[in-house]
Amino acid sequence: MNTPNFWYVLVYDPSANQYIFFIRFNQFPGRNWGPNESREAAAIWARRLIQPDASVFIPGFDRLQVMVKPFNEIEAAKNGSGDDMGAGIKLWVQMAPPDSRLRNPVVFGILLNQLRNEVAAQVPPVVFPVR
Numbered sequence: 001m002n003t004p005n006f007w008y009v010l011v012y013d014p015s016a017n018q019y020i021f022f023i024r025f026n027q028f029p030g031r032n033w034g035p036n037e038s039r040e041a042a043a044i045w046a047r048r049l050i051q052p053d054a055s056v057f058i059p060g061f062d063r064l065q066v067m068v069k070p071f072n073e074i075e076a077a078k079n080g081s082g083d084d085m086g087a088g089i090k091l092w093v094q095m096a097p098p099d100s101r102l103r104n105p106v107v108f109g110i111l112l113n114q115l116r117n118e119v120a121a122q123v124p125p126v127v128f129p130v131r
Contacts, residue, residue: 005024005033005034005035005039006022006023006024006025006070006071006072006073006076007023007025007038007039007042007068007069007070007071008022008068008069008070008071009021009022009023009042009043009045009046009066009067009068010066010067011046011047011050011064011065011066011067012064012065013050013063013065017053017097017100018097019046019049019093019095019096019097019100019102020093020094020095021042021045021046021049021091021092021094022071022073022075022076022079022082022091022092022094023041023042023045023046023089023090023091023092024076024082024089024090024091025038025041025042025088025089026088026089026090027088028087028088031087031123033088039068042068043066043068045089045091045115046066046068047064047066049091049093049102049111049115050064050096050100050102052101052102052107052111053096053097053100053101053102076092079092079094080092085112085115085119087119087120087122087123089119091112093108
């Protein structure tokens with residue numbers, strides 16, 4: 001499949017906070033994202049992204065409601081270029097609560113780097129032939 005898998009992910013927590021993410025999974029050497037696999041991965045990514053907030057104001061983190069549905073990339077592009085996570089994964093944070101750690105650029109940058117390192121560790125390196 002050559003088309004990217006693009007997802008809208010809405011996360012509700014028990015205290016009524018809402019998060020919205022757009023996540024795109026492109027094909028990548030060593031990683032073939034099928035529609036079902038990318039849908040499940042999008043939900044996992046959303047949970048991972050809000051994990052820093054769990055210790056602050058989400059008492060029922062284990063009861064999060066996650067809704068994942070296909071989305072149009074053109075709509076997400078209206079919100080900026082997104083963050084490249086490596087291995088064909090791109091992320092947009094559309095909405096987070098006002099006191100979310102995702103709104104702090106330093107904390108968000110650290111979280112992105114941690115997730116990028118995890119992605120890099122899971123995907124085999126791409127080797128280009130020497131000519």
